[in-house]
Amino acid sequence: MNRFVFLAKFTLLILLLACSVDAAITVEGETVHVETDSYAVRFDKGVIAHIHNRLTDKTYTVGEGREGWSGILYNRYYWDDANIDTLWATFVSATVIDPFRVVLVFRQEDAEVRLFISIDRATDDMLINIEGESDTPGVIGMQWGCSYLDIENLSFILPMYNGRVVDGTHEDFYHSRDYPHSEWEAQLVIAQGEDGGFYVRNTDNTFQFKRFILSRYKDEAATLNFTTYNQAPFEAHTRGKSDLWRFNTYRGDWHVPARIYRDWMEQAFDARRLSDMPAWVQDISLFVSSANLQDPGSIALLDRLAELTDPTRTVVMLASWADGGEWWSDELGSHHPDYIPKPGLKNFVETAHRYGFKVVPWMIACAFSADHPLYPHFQQYQWRDTWTGELTGECWAPPLDPACYHPSHDRAAFINPASSEYRDLIVQELKAVWEEYGVDGFFVDASWFVINDANGLIDGLNMGQGMDLLHRELAEAMPGIILGGERLNEACFARKSFAQRPRITDGIEPHPISSFLFSPFTYAIGFPKYNPDDRPDLHQQDQQYYEVWDVVPTIKVSFTGQLEDHDVEIHKIIASAQNWQPDFEFVDGDLNNDAVVNILDLIIVANDLRQEIPANSKSDVNRDGRVDILDLTLISQYMSQ
Numbered sequence: 001m002n003r004f005v006f007l008a009k010f011t012l013l014i015l016l017l018a019c020s021v022d023a024a025i026t027v028e029g030e031t032v033h034v035e036t037d038s039y040a041v042r043f044d045k046g047v048i049a050h051i052h053n054r055l056t057d058k059t060y061t062v063g064e065g066r067e068g069w070s071g072i073l074y075n076r077y078y079w080d081d082a083n084i085d086t087l088w089a090t091f092v093s094a095t096v097i098d099p100f101r102v103v104l105v106f107r108q109e110d111a112e113v114r115l116f117i118s119i120d121r122a123t124d125d126m127l128i129n130i131e132g133e134s135d136t137p138g139v140i141g142m143q144w145g146c147s148y149l150d151i152e153n154l155s156f157i158l159p160m161y162n163g164r165v166v167d168g169t170h171e172d173f174y175h176s177r178d179y180p181h182s183e184w185e186a187q188l189v190i191a192q193g194e195d196g197g198f199y200v201r202n203t204d205n206t207f208q209f210k211r212f213i214l215s216r217y218k219d220e221a222a223t224l225n226f227t228t229y230n231q232a233p234f235e236a237h238t239r240g241k242s243d244l245w246r247f248n249t250y251r252g253d254w255h256v257p258a259r260i261y262r263d264w265m266e267q268a269f270d271a272r273r274l275s276d277m278p279a280w281v282q283d284i285s286l287f288v289s290s291a292n293l294q295d296p297g298s299i300a301l302l303d304r305l306a307e308l309t310d311p312t313r314t315v316v317m318l319a320s321w322a323d324g325g326e327w328w329s330d331e332l333g334s335h336h337p338d339y340i341p342k343p344g345l346k347n348f349v350e351t352a353h354r355y356g357f358k359v360v361p362w363m364i365a366c367a368f369s370a371d372h373p374l375y376p377h378f379q380q381y382q383w384r385d386t387w388t389g390e391l392t393g394e395c396w397a398p399p400l401d402p403a404c405y406h407p408s409h410d411r412a413a414f415i416n417p418a419s420s421e422y423r424d425l426i427v428q429e430l431k432a433v434w435e436e437y438g439v440d441g442f443f444v445d446a447s448w449f450v451i452n453d454a455n456g457l458i459d460g461l462n463m464g465q466g467m468d469l470l471h472r473e474l475a476e477a478m479p480g481i482i483l484g485g486e487r488l489n490e491a492c493f494a495r496k497s498f499a500q501r502p503r504i505t506d507g508i509e510p511h512p513i514s515s516f517l518f519s520p521f522t523y524a525i526g527f528p529k530y531n532p533d534d535r536p537d538l539h540q541q542d543q544q545y546y547e548v549w550d551v552v553p554t555i556k557v558s559f560t561g562q563l564e565d566h567d568v569e570i571h572k573i574i575a576s577a578q579n580w581q582p583d584f585e586f587v588d589g590d591l592n593n594d595a596v597v598n599i600l601d602l603i604i605v606a607n608d609l610r611q612e613i614p615a616n617s618k619s620d621v622n623r624d625g626r627v628d629i630l631d632l633t634l635i636s637q638y639m640s641q
Contacts, residue, residue, distance in 0.1 A: 023119050025102050027094040032102055032117060038124045039198070039249040046070040046086035046104055046115050046130075048146040053249040056196040061148045067217040068145025069225050071106070071113050072132040072240060076387070078143055078213070078225060084111045084132065110135035115144065125248045131241040141209075142240040145225035148217070149191065156214055156222070157190040157254050162488075162501040162524075162549055163514035166214065172507050173216040180207050180464045182448045182487040182504070186517050188261045189214075189224065190254050195625065197250060199257035200226065204243035205268040207464025207491050209452040231462060232386045232454040252624030254513065259622055259634075262517050269468075271494040271521045278480055280358065281497055284552065286314040286577035287525040290362075292558040293321040293344050302351050304560045308574050311356035315498070317443045317484070318361045321345050322433075336367040336412055339429045341437065349437050358440040360484055360498075363430060365447045365470060367394060370411040381419040383463075384454035414449075418458035418466030426470065427477050434478045441482035442474065447496070448487035464491035471495040484525070488514070493522050498552075502527035503545050510548040519550070519582065526554030531562055532569035539569055553577040589635045591618045602635050 023036040032043040042050035047068040051060040072084035089106035096102050101118040111134035118127045130142045151168040158164050160177045162185075177183040187202035189212055202210065209229040217223055228242035250256040265271065274282055286309055291301060305314070322339040339361075352359045368378050370393070383392045390397075393413040415422050430442055450464045458466070468491050471483055475495045484498035493499070501514075501524045515524055526546055532539035532555075553573050557563060563570065589597040591604045608614035608627045621631040 023121060023124070024099045025096065025117060025119065027096055027102060030091045030094070030104075032094065032104065034117060034119065034126055036119060036124045036126075039126070039247075041126060041247070043104075043115075043117065044147075045091065046106060046113070046144070048247075049148065051146070051149075051198055051249075053193070053196055053198065053251075055249055055251040056194070058153075058193055058196065060150050060154055060191060060193060060198060062150045062152075062221055063148055067215075067221075067223045068147035069223075070115065070130060070144040071142070072111055072134060072139055073141045073143055073227065074136070074138050076140065078227075084108050084113060084134070086113055086115070089113060113142075120246070123246075123248070125246040128245040128247060129242055131239070133239040135238065137236055137238050138234055139230060139237040139240045140234040141227050141229035142242045143225055143227040144242070144245070145223060147221075147223055149222040149224060150193070151216060151220070151222045153193050154197065154222070155192045156224075157192055157511055157513050158184075158212075158214075159186040159188055159514045159517055160184050161504050161508065162545075163511045164508045165511040165513075166508065168216075168222075170507075170509070173214070173222070175215075176211060176213045179210040179212075180450050180489040180491040182489060184210070184212060185489040185514055186261065186265065187490070188257070188517075190257050190513070191224075192254050196252060197254070197257075199248060199250065199261075200224075201246050201257070201261050201264075202226075202243050203246060203264065203268065207450070207462055207468065208243055209462075209464075210243075229452055231456060232384075232452045233389060233456060250624065251626075252620075252622070255516065255623035258513060258516050262520070265490065265517065266520070269490060269494045272475075273520050274497060274523065275520075277482060277497055280312070281482060281523075283313050284315055284358075284523065285310070285580040286574065287498065287552050287554040288314060288316045289526075289528060289554060289556045290319045290558055291316050292319055293342055293348055295559050297559050298344065298348055299351055300560050301557070301563075302348070302355060302357065304563050305357070305557075306355045308563065308571070309577065311352075313577070314356075315358045315360055315440075315484075316352060318345075318348065318359055321348075321361050335372060336364060336369045337426055337429060338372070339363060339433055341433060345437055349439060353438070358482075360441040360443050360482070361433065361439055362443045362445060363426075364445040365417060365426075365467065365485075366414045366449065367412040367446070368415045370396075370413055375413060378415055378419075378422060379413065381416050381422055381455070381458060383414040383416055383451060386452040386454055389454045416453050416455065416458050416463050416466055417470040418453075418461035418463055420459050423466070423470050423473055427473050430474065431477045434481060441484065441497070443498075444471070444474075444483055444485040444492075444496070447471070447485035447492045448489055450489065450491050467491045468494065486527075488518060488522060493518055496522050498523045498525050500525055500527040501546070501549050501551055503542055506541070510545045512548055512550065515548075515550045523582070524549050524551045526551050528554060528556040531556070531567075532573065533567045536569055550583045553580055589621055591616055591621075591635075597635060602632065605631050605635055 026033045030045050034041045040052040047070050069078045070086045074082045086106045089108035092105040094104050104115040106113040113132040116129040130144045155167040190199045191197045211227040213225040230237045349359050395411045453463050482497045485496050486500050488499040499522050553576050591601045604616050605619045608619035614627050619627045621634045
């Protein structure tokens with residue numbers, strides 16, 4: 001087996017060394033031409049104006065004009081006149097460092113913008129970096145853009161809101177989405193055309209705040225812009241610099257760039273695969289949300305669920321299991337961040353475990369009750385809005401949400417987990433529960449919620465780094481525990497085994513891109529807010545999205561009355577769990593479905609090399625439309641993992 005692995009990797013190395021022999025960057029005045037074996041790209045005044053995929057002989061730009069935007073941002077709206085746009089700035093110089101690197105310089109009044117364009121000869125990626133400085137403070141970040149993309153022949157595949165796809169047929173075409181957030185979950189945008197496309201990705205693993213803006217220009221074309229933000233607050237910043245952006249084209253379908261990004265993502269974030277978790281995790285086929293310990297029938301609910309389900313393949317997320325101690329009213333629920341178990345927890349967990357259920361109590365990643373005696377100390381870590389600098393929280397400022405039934409008690413500050421003191425408190429509270437009650441994990445609510453905190457860095461960390469560390473420290477403190485949570489992004493996926501995938505917005509077509517990216521590490525679960533038998537219309541709408549996202553069957557039930565025989569829809573969900581299996585394979589490269597990648601899979605690919613119609617459709621492992629040495633190399637990589 002090692003001999004095959006070596007040969008495949010050696011052959012790939014030869015191919016990589018041989019690639020881009022014709023790659024070059026040339027300059028004509030303010031215009032830059034970037035050409036490799038994979039693409040031909042033209043920049044006009046710092047903006048991409050032409051894209052041609054040499055692998056498929058397709059061009060992805062149409063007409064003449066320029067609506068993309070590159071330059072310094074003083075305002076979050078790039079069309080604001082105060083910003084420095086290279087289109088209107090004075091072109092100063094284009095310095096060709098070597099045939100593979102060039103630097104463009106633009107000036108406007110007291111500001112200078114430098115755009116760095118180069119070619120990574122090992123990958124054929126075009127590397128784009130933009131930086132700027134100004135005598136005027138208040139720089140919020142840097143942006144670069146693409147113009148006049150062919151809206152009629154491109155579909156934009158976006159890991160936003162659980163996975164979406166947008167094309168020229170959609171009325172809602174303007175999307176401005178922030179990272180890291182559920183708005184933009186991973187630093188990747190794919191433009192899929194016929195037989196291939198292009199993609200842009202970032203290779204930052206420090207969770208620096210970013211944004212993409214996809215918009216339509218006069219119904220004729222699309223523009224695509226990428227922003228890298230400074231750390232808030234912005235008032236003192238006189239410089240901005242983007243992280244390294246990578247552009248490339250591909251042949252095949254969207255899996256080709258998605259697989260490249262996923263492989264990078266796993267290494268960059270040291271992501272823990274589901275296969276590294278306790279064996280029962282991969283067997284789960286039903287998630288029961290919001291079982292309520294306050295309900296006197298909670299044990300009866302377990303009894304009923306045991307009649308209807310396979311408990312050994314079922315996770316029960318337990319809500320309302322803790323309160324804030326003697327100085328807090330049990331009637332009003334948890335007093336964050338105190339997690340003092342109610343008396344019934346021990347019996348509930350023991351009963352659940354006798355049946356074989358796994359129990360995951362709910363907690364929240366960032367809340368601190370405003371009347372908690374420790375709040376005055378932790379207020380220094382409370383989030384401040386990126387743009388206004390105001391303190392934020394649940395039911396924090398008037399007018400109060402009608403859902404805040406007890407405004408004086410429900411008010412909770414949002415605390416930045418970049419604070420080591422706050423993370424230590426959370427880990428201490430939950431570890432005590434795990435040690436005494438033997439729960440199987442915790443559901444970390446609001447774990448997707450990451451903003452550019454106007455407090456600035458806390459303990460040298462931004463909020464994304466803090467959220468990532470919170471999950472890692474919980475996992476390290478409680479070996480073998482599983483973590484779930486609300487929604488998903490790169491700041492929380494590396495140690496999260498389950499993540500809710502709510503529908504959130506209608507009118508944007510679902511796509512499996514996010515499920516594919518995160519599937520080796522995190523199961524997608526549903527986000528039911530209602531009994532499906534009470535609202536079958538909403539339930540059916542959810543199911544249409546859930547099927548695309550490959551969601552584990554999920555029900556929300558708090559008492560046995562919701563599991564009567566006449567509750568048809570909820571019984572359908574439970575029945576579907578009996579045969580549920582993920583569509584996204586745990587082990588990539590398992591072509592013969594024997595649950596292991598080995599020499600047999602390598603032979604299958606070898607037999608299909610250069611065949612016009614492969615005998616096994618899975619032999620095209622990277623889905624680039626042909627079976628070749630790259631597919632053999634992928635199999636060898638999975639064999640060595």
